Amino acid sequence: MARITLDRLRHSYLPNPSGPQDYAIKEIDLDWEDGGAYALLGPSGCGKSTLLNIVSGLVTPSEGRILFDGVDVSPLPPDRRNIAQVFQFPVIYDTMTVYDNLAFPLRNRGVAETRVEARVREIAVMLELDGMLKRRAAGLTPDAKQKISMGRGLVRDDVNVIMFDEPLTVIDPHLKWKLRSKLKELHHKVRATMIYVTHDQTEALTFADKVVVMDDGVVVQIGTPVELFERPAHTFVGHFIGSPGMNIIPCSIDNGRAVIDGVPVETENGAHGATGRTEVGVRPEFVTLADHGIPARIVRVADTGRHRIVEAQVAGARVHVVVGDGAAVPEGAAHLAFAPAMTRIYSDGWLVEGAR
Amino acid sequence: MATKTHNERAWLFVIPVVLLVAFNAVIPLMTVVNYSVQESFSQGVWFWSGVEWFEDTLRSERFQAALGRQLLFTGIILAIEIPLGIAIALTMPRKGPWVPVCLVLMALPLLIPWNVVGAMWNIFALPDIGLLGYTVNAMGIEYDYTQQPVAAWITVVMMDVWHWTSLVVLLSYAGLASIPDAYYQAARIDGAGRWAVFRHIELPKMNRVLTIAILLRFMDSFMIYTEPFVLTGGGPGNSTTFLSIDLVKKALGEFDLGPAAAMSLIYFLITLAVSWLFYTIMTRQEEG
Numbered sequence: 001m002a003r004i005t006l007d008r009l010r011h012s013y014l015p016n017p018s019g020p021q022d023y024a025i026k027e028i029d030l031d032w033e034d035g036g037a038y039a040l041l042g043p044s045g046c047g048k049s050t051l052l053n054i055v056s057g058l059v060t061p062s063e064g065r066i067l068f069d070g071v072d073v074s075p076l077p078p079d080r081r082n083i084a085q086v087f088q089f090p091v092i093y094d095t096m097t098v099y100d101n102l103a104f105p106l107r108n109r110g111v112a113e114t115r116v117e118a119r120v121r122e123i124a125v126m127l128e129l130d131g132m133l134k135r136r137a138a139g140l141t142p143d144a145k146q147k148i149s150m151g152r153g154l155v156r157d158d159v160n161v162i163m164f165d166e167p168l169t170v171i172d173p174h175l176k177w178k179l180r181s182k183l184k185e186l187h188h189k190v191r192a193t194m195i196y197v198t199h200d201q202t203e204a205l206t207f208a209d210k211v212v213v214m215d216d217g218v219v220v221q222i223g224t225p226v227e228l229f230e231r232p233a234h235t236f237v238g239h240f241i242g243s244p245g246m247n248i249i250p251c252s253i254d255n256g257r258a259v260i261d262g263v264p265v266e267t268e269n270g271a272h273g274a275t276g277r278t279e280v281g282v283r284p285e286f287v288t289l290a291d292h293g294i295p296a297r298i299v300r301v302a303d304t305g306r307h308r309i310v311e312a313q314v315a316g317a318r319v320h321v322v323v324g325d326g327a328a329v330p331e332g333a334a335h336l337a338f339a340p341a342m343t344r345i346y347s348d349g350w351l352v353e354g355a356r
Numbered sequence: 357m358a359t360k361t362h363n364e365r366a367w368l369f370v371i372p373v374v375l376l377v378a379f380n381a382v383i384p385l386m387t388v389v390n391y392s393v394q395e396s397f398s399q400g401v402w403f404w405s406g407v408e409w410f411e412d413t414l415r416s417e418r419f420q421a422a423l424g425r426q427l428l429f430t431g432i433i434l435a436i437e438i439p440l441g442i443a444i445a446l447t448m449p450r451k452g453p454w455v456p457v458c459l460v461l462m463a464l465p466l467l468i469p470w471n472v473v474g475a476m477w478n479i480f481a482l483p484d485i486g487l488l489g490y491t492v493n494a495m496g497i498e499y500d501y502t503q504q505p506v507a508a509w510i511t512v513v514m515m516d517v518w519h520w521t522s523l524v525v526l527l528s529y530a531g532l533a534s535i536p537d538a539y540y541q542a543a544r545i546d547g548a549g550r551w552a553v554f555r556h557i558e559l560p561k562m563n564r565v566l567t568i569a570i571l572l573r574f575m576d577s578f579m580i581y582t583e584p585f586v587l588t589g590g591g592p593g594n595s596t597t598f599l600s601i602d603l604v605k606k607a608l609g610e611f612d613l614g615p616a617a618a619m620s621l622i623y624f625l626i627t628l629a630v631s632w633l634f635y636t637i638m639t640r641q642e643e644g
Contacts, residue, residue: 091542108547
């Protein structure tokens with residue numbers, strides 16, 4: 001187990017990057033605490049898999065260092081970093097039994113056979129693979145194969161970090177949930193540092209204690225699932241997390257206050273220091289239909305079963321409102337109210353860190 | 357459950373293929389079977405001879421010797437071409453501008469007709485004017501494939517290896533190219549060495565294409581005719597007279613239709629049986 005530090009990391013797949021657009025990772029400074037469960041969340045192509053491969057040593061970064069417990073491991077190959085990685089598609093050794101698959105990483109490192117047996121049996125019980133140890137791994141279902149991949153990481157009790165690269169991609173939906181909670185349970189048992197890469201917010205938010213949100217090669221926000229939901233540091237986070245995502249409405253600033261369509265809006269933060277493009281961000285859960293307030297035009301209503309989502313047009317932007325089942329929804333013109341404690345001003349996409 | 361429609365007229369649709377197979381396989385084969393159980397003294401006069409030709413063929417030393425040479429030859433070229441083909445495929449680049457160059461170079465020998473290959477090696481290995489033969493003799497090694505049986509064998513084997521290893525290379529390469537990167541990455545993380553990667557990842561993933569490679573090379577080499585015929589004509593003596601060369605000698609040279617037909621059938625059955633055996637063993641391994 002180790003604390004992992006990324007120190008001014010940059011990476012480009014091109015030999016001679018000429019500008020920021022050529023970098024897959026655009027300078028990342030990050031600390032992963034020992035024993036933590038982290039998720040790396042972002043859309044496809046945001047650089048999260050690159051970052052993961054840099055930590056595991058499969059990719060050498062163009063600039064910057066990776067430290068395990070303060071020791072620079074940047075020049076080391078994957079097998080010397082003592083890490084484990086579970087890939088998107090289950091990797092198993094077809095010709096071996098489940099037992100031999102799990103024993104493989106230990107045997108390669110010359111561990112005594114009695115110790116191998118003890119570890120393999122312990123991990124097999126944990127992963128509920130103990131009934132099939134004698135079977136050939138080739139004929140198993142994808143979820144059992146993926147469990148074996150995980151098991152090969154877990155058998156080594158000295159791994160610095162276990163990394164998961166979208167491990168549930170090929171798993172049937174009804175088993176995804178099971179495997180995800182299994183993973184969470186395993187983390188509690190073994191207390192290894194785990195990094196879970198995904199573009200699925202549900203997977204990230206249920207697995208991780210802390211989520212690192214990435215976009216376009218940059219870490220946009222690091223926080224607990226609640227923080228990401230309640231106080232997004234960037235409109236990207238607000239929009240990417242939540243279903244539907246946060247409403248983002250262009251606004252003007254008047255005397256430190258946000259103004260939409262001539263109506264002043266109460267916000268949690270002040271607008272002092274806001275420059276460039278200014279917007280108001282508020283989640284659909286914190287918007288209500290009101291008798292007066294911000295003028296809006298109702299466009300359509302969608303019923304999701306648990307609640308209804310009203311789509312309205314405000315100052316040229318689309319705004320979603322979550323409405324309970326009983327409430328009446330007017331047609332055409334209406335007014336909206338935003339909960340002041342959950343409404344924030346963003347400038348050029350970033351949260352304005354200023355008091356009112 | 358949907359009920360199946362029964363209509364005997366469906367059989368009509370099968371007629372074209374039945375006719376095709378009848379004319380190109382069943383009828384020619386039955387002619388051979390017909391010859392193999394009869395004896396002819398002159399044109400149009402036939403006598404029933406039962407399994408006599410089969411017994412004669414199986415007992416004849418000439419046939420046994422040819423079969424022995426054939427098995428030895430096929431065994432040797434499989435033992436060389438399969439490992440060599442895999443080894444070359446492993447060293448070929450997987451990415452980059454050299455891939456097409458390597459593939460084309462590898463495919464070249466496969467594009468040369470059999471008799472041309474035979475003629476090429478015939479001249480190439482001649483002790484007095486051939487580049488190979490002359491060089492070897494100049495180094496003080498006595499080498500003359502037209503006179504020495506061992507030299508003739510070495511030349512025939514080298515020729516076949518030169519001509520057909522590429523096929524094994526290309527098939528193995530296709531097998532290797534289908535292995536996702538994640539397997540190699542996982543193996544590195546698991547601390548596997550080069551041999552372990554080959555043994556547990558590359559070899560199992562090549563299993564299927566290797567089955568095909570071994571089957572093709574077995575069948576082709578077991579039926580080899582043109583190349584040794586052009587190179588050595590089956591000699592010196594009978595030392596490189598393989599089954600098909602012997603068969604042609606018997607059928608066309610000596611016009612012994614009955615024994616030749618019996619020999620053809622035995623030959624065919626051996627090829628079929630060994631191919632089937634290879635196939636079952638290799639595919640069972642995969643499933644088991």
